[in-house]
Amino acid sequence: MKKKLLFIFLICICFIPFSVNAGYNGKCTTSNNGNLLNDWKWGNDTDEATGEHYTHLARGNVNYCTNTDESDFGTKGTTINELSYTGSAGNYRLYCLNKDFAAPVNSRLMYDATISGGPACAFYKYTGTDEKNRHNRIRYIQSKCHTPSDKCLNTACDEPYVSSDCGGSKKDTPVDRGNTISLSTTKQPDYENYFVYKASVSMKGKVSSYTPSLTTSISGAIITDSLSGTRSVTNTSASTLYVKIPKDSISKVVSTKLHLKSNVYTNSCTYKKYELIAYVPVTDFKSKQRITAQQRVGFRRVTPVNAKKSASQSASSSITVIPKEAGKVELAIIKKSDDGKYLSGAGFGLYSDSSCSTRIDSATSEDGSLAFVVEPNKTYYVKETSAPDGYQSSNECRRVDVKENDVYETFTNTEIGVEPEYDTIDIEKVDKTDSSKTLRGAEFGLYSDSNCNDLVSDADGINKKTTGDSGIISFRVERGLSYYIKELSAPSGYSLNSVCMRASIGTKMVIENDSYKESTVKKVDKTTREGLSGAKIGLFSDSTCKTITTDVNGKDVLETGADGTLTFVLESTKLYFVKEVVAPSGYENDIVSCRQIAPGGSVTFENEEQELLPQYDYINIKKVDKSDNSVPVEGAVFALYSDNNCTNLAFDRTGKYKSKSGKSGLSFFDVDKSKTYYVKEIEAPPTYQLDSTCRVGIIGGTITVENDVKEIEYADVSIKKVDKNDKSKVLSGAAFGIYSDSSCSNATEDAFGNSTKITDASGIATFNVDKSKTYYTKELSAPAGYTMDSSCKKLVADTTITMENEKNKTYKKVDVKKVDKTSNKVLSGATFGIFLDKSCRIPYYDKNSVTNVTTSSDGIASFMVDDSKSYYIKEVSAPDGYTKDSDCHAATVGGSITISDIKEVTYGTIDILKVDSDDDSVVLPGVEFGLYSDNSCSVSVTDFVGNNKGKTDGYGSLSFVVDDSKTYYIKELSAPDGYTLNDKCLLADTTNAIVVSNKKSVADTGKIIVKKIDASDEKPIKDVKFELLKSDKVSRATDKDGNEIDILTTDDNGKAEVSNLLFDTYYLKELETGDIYILNDGLEEITLDKESVSKKIENLRRSVLFLKQDSVSKESITGGKYRVVDEEGNKVAEFAMEDGYYALNMKSGNYKFIEVEPPKNYVDVNLSFSFNVDESGIVTITSNEDRHYSVYEGSGIYIVNDKEEIVPDVPKTGVFDNKMVIVIGTLLIVGGISSIVIIKRKNS
Secondary structure, X not given: OHHHHHHHHHHHHHHHHHHOOOOOOOOOOHHHHXXXXXXXXXXXXXXXXXXXXXXXOOOOOOOOOOOOOOOOOOOOOOEEOOOOEEEOOEEEEXXXXXXXXXXXXXXXXXXHHOXXXXXXXXXXXXXXXXXXXXXXXXXXXXXXXXXXXXXXXOOOOOOEOXXXXXXXXXXXXXXXXXXXXEEEEEEEEEEOOEEEEEEEEEXXXXXXXXXXXXXXOOOOOEEEOOOOOOOOXXXXXXXXXXXXXXXXXXXXXXXXXXXXXXXXXXXXXXXXXXXXXXXOOHHHHHHOOOOOOOOOOEEEEEEEEEEEEEEEEEEEEEEEEOOOXXXXXXXXXXXXXXXXXXXXXXXXXXXXXXXXXXXXXXXXXXOOEEEEEEOOOEEEEEEEEEOOOOEOOOOOEEEEEEOOOOEEEXXXXXXXXXXXXXXXXXXXXXXXXXXXXXXXXXXXXXXOOOOOOOXXXXXXXXXXXXXXXXXXXXXXXXXXXXXXXXXXXOOOXXXXXXXXXXXXXXXXXEEEEOEEEEEEEEEEEOOOOOEOOOOEEEEEOOOOOOOEOOOOOOOOEEEOOOOOEEXXXXXXXXXXXEEEEEOOOXXXXXXXXXXXXXXXXXXXXXEOEOOOOOOEEEEEEEEEEOXXXXXXXXXXXXXXXXXXXXXXXXXXXXXXXXXXXXXXXXXXXXXXXXOOOEEEEEEOOOOEOOOOOOEEOOOOOEEEEEEOEOOOOEEEEEEEEEEOOOOOOEOOOOEEEEEOOOOOOOEOOOXXXXXXXXXXXXXXXXXXXXXXXXXXEEEEEOOXXXXXXXXXXXXXXXXXXXXXXXXXXXXXXXXXXXXXXXXOOEOOOOEEEEEOOOOOOOEOOOOOOOOEEEOOOOOEEEEEEEOOOOOEEEEEEOOOXXXXXXXXXXXXXXXXXXXXXXXXXXXXXXXXXXXXXXXXXXXXXXXXXXXXXXXXXXXXXXXXXXXXXXXXXXXXXXXXXXXXXXXXXXXXXXXXXOEOOOOOEEEOOOOOOEEEEEOEOOOOEEEEEEEEEEOOOOOEOOOOEEEEEOOOOOOEOEOOOOOEOOOEEOOOOOEEEEEEEEXXXXXXXXXXXXXOEOOOOOEEEEEEOOOEEEEEEEEOEOEEEEEEEEOOOOOEOOEEEEEEEEOOOOEEEEEEEOOOEEEEEOOOEEEEXXXXXXXXXXXXOOOEEEEEEOOOOOEEEOOOOEOOXXXXXXXXXXXXXXXXXXXXXXXXXXXXXXXHHHHHHHHHHHHHHHHHHHHHHHHO
């Protein structure tokens, strides 16, 4: 009994702990308390000041419940290490009022900083000290404005961030947005009855339009955006305007300004309006009360507000209108800087002489232009008299030939302190009739004057150049100056083009030459038509054959040969005439007929035999000194004439029309005795005066002609030779020749018979010459160690000219190699320029006078350079299909540099249009084409989008984006329904659309497409096998070619198709289907009567329905846990019947059902049973029958459960009320003790 009572006592004692509720465990968890910093949100707008949505900005497990044995967020002195957050959008810090807390944060600081009723803390974006000023605004609002209001938050950008009521003082500095407008005006040629001024307008930033006006109103003046405009524009965005002022409205000089006005923002800033989202009450920190909900803290952007300062942006340019007198025109001057800026303040003078010493008028440029009113058809000279401030002055005296219309001349200036800019004068010499044919051997001179008298050297010291095989030469000259060029010698076989032309700097000049052409004259017997030799034919320049001339070989009279022909070589641009001057022996002279002969043409003269032969005798002329008739004079030239005015040339028996006196002083003509002739001196002997008297010729006698000695005034002309780089160093030993022509080709002598002179120790060579004549000189040999200057210089009487020589240069090669940057393959066709400066602006002409060279097949371009200088290389043009390298590279003299290029891809589009061949307005969509690189369409390629094939869209079009430098082909891969395939391989074209047509097909074959789908959700079923049968429903179907059709199997999309079938009726027999589907055992009929027929066939799932019922009420039971395994014990499915049933898709086979856990309040009877599912989904229970399961409608199973018996509720440990447990426990203890006491008493 004692043991029993002790056992009862122990049970009571042990029961107490399990009878007390578990309750609060003293630990804070995120599951029951949340997170103070979790899900602090900043509104819906992403903003640079406020950040984005962030959650869990601090540690995710920070507890803030009340707990005495664990530090929490509100305890003073606690350090929270993650109150700053760094994410993809930047670094965010916690701000509490005006305190900046970067991690770690001491919560005591937060506690002390908090004031009652104000916002406690907020995160905002922080990226460094440079961002602080921008974010101070948030801090001011936080610390000063306890109640957010527009007064605090709505502030303009040039005011304090917050109003003075809030204590703010920070300002936002406005940002210059670069919104500007500017213009310049220049005088233009008159248009109809208007003076015209052109305005160039430049708009920047957000300026997109403006309103133009004139500050001084002029009657009838209009401002248009086109030269032909008749109405003024009001608000416009044009970059060019024309101010048109009627000529008849101006009677005196009028000045006005073109004014442009545009309302734009000079500066602007953006400020933002915020609202406070939430407060964190201070009491939460002080009392450490548990916070039961997440708080939103911070500011959210409501509406961004832009504050902009607007101003009327304007620009103006002066216009001065000068009325013209009747019959006058304008000579306008345009003044620009090297970089194209129009310059004001340049003074110009108008002169009448080429030295610009006799001034006619003067004017100063305004806004880059000025104008002189001058008379037409006159020559004037213009010179800059004062340069604009900050610019170098030009000393050029420019000739301007004024015709019937206004003339415009442009002068440029270089800024002071800025090195002159150089450019090239490029000249290309071509055949006039075939401009593609370039000409070698044309020599050009460079001149400073418009008459091409004064040769000038270019930047490389060269004043003459001769074209090579390319037909091109270049002079490197200073920009802003005027130059002239003239052809000095023509290419072989071509006539000279000796026009003095204004040079174009920076633009290639193409100069044409006429080739020489041979013209034939034939002399024949009038009767027999046989050629006659011995006829002399003269060449003339006029249609009366009075003015004799010469062909390009200097021939004026030629004699026919044995075949009766002769040939003159003529210039193709001139007019020529021929006349017989001496007849063949025994024939009449055709002295009347003067015929035109075309260059390259022919003329035939006919002669009749003479009945009486003419008698000939001589006219003799003797030339003597007038002061001493016994002294014969050599060198006098006399001409023979047929009239007493000595205007019509005559020819003697030998065809001669002029004769020169010899040492005996005699000259003669062999003439027809029956005619009258006259003679005249046409060229006097040297040192004698010309006697131009027309005298009758004495046939058979002698005429004596006297000449006075000409008084000659002589003068010295000197040449000084110096070193080009050290002009103080004179050079001896330079030989010079003296010439009578400007090309230095006709050598002559001075008064002492000298044709050459050599510079002496003082570097000077002197000729004594006839002061009345013009002489030229050229260096024949250079001083030792120097290069020769072969330029032809004009000599001036009593003047010394200085000529410079450079020391001999040593030349070395500079090679430039061009390669593909990717493959390192050498590239031909790249053109490189060689330069003297690091910025590759000043070109250098190498030993071969070239500055640009193109790489050959080895990828190399070579220059021969003076090895005493440094050079730089820059690519001028890239090979085809490559991008140009724009860097300036230092050259290696005597070596090679390699420069690479990246292959350039130019995109093009191959556009295909598919149409009906009978009606091209009918487009054909859905036609597939392939893209290929070969003409057999066997090598497929992809375009830049990655497509190697594509289908035409609803408009019948398809495009491929391709490399335009390559060749592509396209081919149709599938024909449209009802059309035959056009399978030609077609060359693609990126320029024009390729139209591909198809003919409609008369089809007798087609294809059958089978689609197998789930009957319940129409999803495709794959791996279903079919047999296609003929109309007899037995035989396997065949295609048009008699091939038996294989078993059809559906793909991942549930599709199977067969083509090339003759139109007929077919049957589909399903052989196999998906694992969980019921096989269709019937035949599906398909009638094929068009190119494509589709058949959709459904399959039912093989599904077993498990139902759970109460054994008594037959109501559905929910809950429980169940498992189905196959006959090997493998789990097929495990499920709960939440709705009282469960449908399971199953393969056919044997299975076992196991109740793992019965529904709540139902008896667990370890229920399990076996069952079978056949191909049709019919269920059969194979276990012994039991009342707990039965088959439902063939494809389901009923499972029933018995309810547990109901028993009274018993208090459970940890569930009863604490007081009840204590009372019961106490009673038990007391009872136990009482029992022990009673037992002891009984025992005693």
